Amino acid sequence: MVLLQLLVNGIQTGTIYALTAIGFALIFGSTRIFHFAHGAIFVIAAYVFKFVIGDLSLHWGIASIAAVSAAVLAGLLVNFLIYVPIQRHEGSYFTVFVASFGVVIVVQNAIAMIFGRGFVAIETSLSNAVEVFSGLFMAPLFGIVIACSAIVLTGLHLILTRTHFGIALRALSQNPELVRTFGLSTRRLSAYAFVLGSALVVPAAIFTGATSGLNPSIGLHIMLISLVATIAGGIGSIWGAACIALAIGVAENLVLWQLDTQWSEAVAFAFLLVFLIFRPAGLFRLASTH
Amino acid sequence: MSNYFKGIGVSLILGLAAATTAPAQAEEISIGGVFPLSGPNAIYGEIFQSSLRLAEDHIKDDQMLEGGMRILYEDSQALPQQAVLAMNKLVSVNNVPYVMSAFTGPSKAVAPIANRSKTVVVNGGGVGPDLAKLGEYFWNVIPLANTEMRSLLPYMVEEQDYKKFTLVYVDDPLGEGVLEVLQEQLPELGASLVNKYSIPATAQQFGGLAAKIRNDDPDVVFLASYGDQQVQIIKQLRQNGVTARFASYSAFSTPTVQALPEAEGALYATQAIDFEAEDAFTRRFVDDFKAAYGKLPTVYATNYYNAAMVFAMLGKELQSQGKPITGENLLELRRATESFNLVGGSVSFDEKGTLIAPIQIMEVNGSGSKVLKIGKP
Numbered sequence: 001m002v003l004l005q006l007l008v009n010g011i012q013t014g015t016i017y018a019l020t021a022i023g024f025a026l027i028f029g030s031t032r033i034f035h036f037a038h039g040a041i042f043v044i045a046a047y048v049f050k051f052v053i054g055d056l057s058l059h060w061g062i063a064s065i066a067a068v069s070a071a072v073l074a075g076l077l078v079n080f081l082i083y084v085p086i087q088r089h090e091g092s093y094f095t096v097f098v099a100s101f102g103v104v105i106v107v108q109n110a111i112a113m114i115f116g117r118g119f120v121a122i123e124t125s126l127s128n129a130v131e132v133f134s135g136l137f138m139a140p141l142f143g144i145v146i147a148c149s150a151i152v153l154t155g156l157h158l159i160l161t162r163t164h165f166g167i168a169l170r171a172l173s174q175n176p177e178l179v180r181t182f183g184l185s186t187r188r189l190s191a192y193a194f195v196l197g198s199a200l201v202v203p204a205a206i207f208t209g210a211t212s213g214l215n216p217s218i219g220l221h222i223m224l225i226s227l228v229a230t231i232a233g234g235i236g237s238i239w240g241a242a243c244i245a246l247a248i249g250v251a252e253n254l255v256l257w258q259l260d261t262q263w264s265e266a267v268a269f270a271f272l273l274v275f276l277i278f279r280p281a282g283l284f285r286l287a288s289t290h
Numbered sequence: 291m292s293n294y295f296k297g298i299g300v301s302l303i304l305g306l307a308a309a310t311t312a313p314a315q316a317e318e319i320s321i322g323g324v325f326p327l328s329g330p331n332a333i334y335g336e337i338f339q340s341s342l343r344l345a346e347d348h349i350k351d352d353q354m355l356e357g358g359m360r361i362l363y364e365d366s367q368a369l370p371q372q373a374v375l376a377m378n379k380l381v382s383v384n385n386v387p388y389v390m391s392a393f394t395g396p397s398k399a400v401a402p403i404a405n406r407s408k409t410v411v412v413n414g415g416g417v418g419p420d421l422a423k424l425g426e427y428f429w430n431v432i433p434l435a436n437t438e439m440r441s442l443l444p445y446m447v448e449e450q451d452y453k454k455f456t457l458v459y460v461d462d463p464l465g466e467g468v469l470e471v472l473q474e475q476l477p478e479l480g481a482s483l484v485n486k487y488s489i490p491a492t493a494q495q496f497g498g499l500a501a502k503i504r505n506d507d508p509d510v511v512f513l514a515s516y517g518d519q520q521v522q523i524i525k526q527l528r529q530n531g532v533t534a535r536f537a538s539y540s541a542f543s544t545p546t547v548q549a550l551p552e553a554e555g556a557l558y559a560t561q562a563i564d565f566e567a568e569d570a571f572t573r574r575f576v577d578d579f580k581a582a583y584g585k586l587p588t589v590y591a592t593n594y595y596n597a598a599m600v601f602a603m604l605g606k607e608l609q610s611q612g613k614p615i616t617g618e619n620l621l622e623l624r625r626a627t628e629s630f631n632l633v634g635g636s637v638s639f640d641e642k643g644t645l646i647a648p649i650q651i652m653e654v655n656g657s658g659s660k661v662l663k664i665g666k667p
Binding site for chain 1: 490526
């Protein structure tokens with residue numbers, strides 16, 4: 001029963017990781033901008049939701065809209081105020097990375113100044129697990145996480161495959177020169193990628209706040225998971241990133257069956273390392289001219 | 291030309307004479323604080339600084355030290371490597387004679403520098419048992435975890451009849467120290483450590499750990515963690531069906547644990563400080579703290595206020611004796627001082643430089659903590 005419980009926990013953790021990673025995978029895959037500040041967007045979304053639902057005592061729907069708005073606005077600001085000027089001056093890939101890392105530090109400290117440095121959690125009875133049968137505990141939030149993920153992933157799939165915007169984003173990911181040849185603005189498409197990618201992080205931010213709580217520096221851990229999932233999943237492949245993120249969450253928990261928590265991240269990442277040795281292009285590598 | 295040189299010579303002589311006869315302006319004395327000011331444990335840095343701001347004001351108002359005193363803060367992020375960098379800067383660049391440190395790992399990391407440079411380091415927050423063995427220049431103004439647990443464990447086993455303990459501990463010197471104490475003391479008391487789980491300081495997901503602990507079915511889950519992580523552990527274990535009582539060392543005395551509904555009923559040990567004491571020293575600190583922050587000070591806040599005041603008292607005495615304020619002189623004078631009147635009453639240091647203080651058993655009650663029992667020092 002412990003193993004089954006660990007599997008259930010792993011699926012919940014992995015699904016939240018997947019929701020986090022797909023936003024980063026979309027932005028990185030489309031624009032090739034190493035958007036390390038994705039972790040900062042996650043933190044902003046989580047704290048705005050917590051502020052609106054907790055401090056202002058407003059409905060969760062309003063809090064969600066506020067969180068999405070804040071995340072999208074922050075994503076666009078980072079793109080237009082940081083990345084676009086650097087790229088305009090032909091700043092290198094690493095310049096963008098360092099600037100993005102700087103954004104994380106600035107946001108981390110700004111959040112700490114505004115909301116305090118201590119631990120906060122989004123209080124909800126939905127995260128309290130009940131015994132569904134002997135020895136197996138599940139929280140109502142588990143079902144919500146799974147349902148929300150299914151909706152988000154299906155919606156994203158439809159957007160990317162059935163809309164001109166989505167097809168253009170995929171084209172940007174695979175061949176930006178061809179996109180320009182067709183008269184489309186890569187800069188505008190990049191901005192759309194930031195809008196969509198930033199909005200995608202919101203469900204994960206809310207679920208993380210409700211299940212494990214928040215602190216201003218949580219963005220770094222979030223980025224680590226997103227980064228590994230995106231690379232191991234195959235750069236440009238949103239589904240690859242989602243699958244690997246889910247696998248990390250499940251592996252982290254199943255490891256506990258025989259080993260200490262101490263080893264859970266190490267074993268999960270060792271598994272990924274071995275995976276990359278045998279499949280260096282990632283799980284679903286897409287063709288690209290970047 | 292000769293008149294020109296004569297003029298310069300006279301000016302120099304007059305200048306030197308003026309410099310030697312004018313009253314010497316005492317230099318401001320700097321001491322250091324190596325605390326986590328960023329990262330998940332930054333909340334502790336805020337707590338420590340809150341009372342140190344008061345200490346600086348009180349020392350200045352009372353003109354305890356000629357030239358005044360200021361505290362230079364460096365960010366350790368509660369990490370040993372960062373603490374060493376901070377300590378090296380304070381010792382080599384700022385030449386401070388006295389540094390306040392926090393957390394067991396960082397404190398252990400800076401201790402060799404303290405002993406090598408003869409700089410006093412005072413810990414008021416770390417409670418790892420090893421902190422008593424770090425050399426003559428390393429002092430503790432806080433009783434260590436082994437002392438706290440020597441009061442807490444007999445109370446839990448003999449008076450509350452808890453027999454099965456599970457330990458969740460951070461894999462660092464503090465956690466290892468707590469594990470050693472539990473392994474040694476529980477069998478002597480007739481209880482047992484049914485399982486132990488080491489966790490990295492960065493871990494944030496504990497749903498899986500909850501499943502394992504439920505399977506152990508302990509009476510008590512003993513936590514040896516700190517900062518945001520211990521709050522996450524408590525919250526996630528409770529949410530995932532762990533009903534055993536929580537217990538810890540003084541780490542549970544932070545405001546975040548005190549305010550956490552899931553922590554209600556948790557037991558912990560901490561040094562007993564009588565905030566109701568009528569002596570002027572305690573009243574001034576408690577009243578000014580309440581006026582500044584609208585709440586009672588925590589034990590940690592009190593310890594760092596006391597640490598700064600110990601420096602001011604020793605420094606004042608050294609200045610009155612005409613001796614420079616150096617680490618060596620501070621150590622010599624502390625050894626010669628039988629007791630210090632600090633917040634909560636008169637206290638003394640043992641031969642290894644660790645504060646001797648009574649320990650109290652506390653229970654988190656949802657709106658703070660209540661005292662269950664006070665032991666002798």
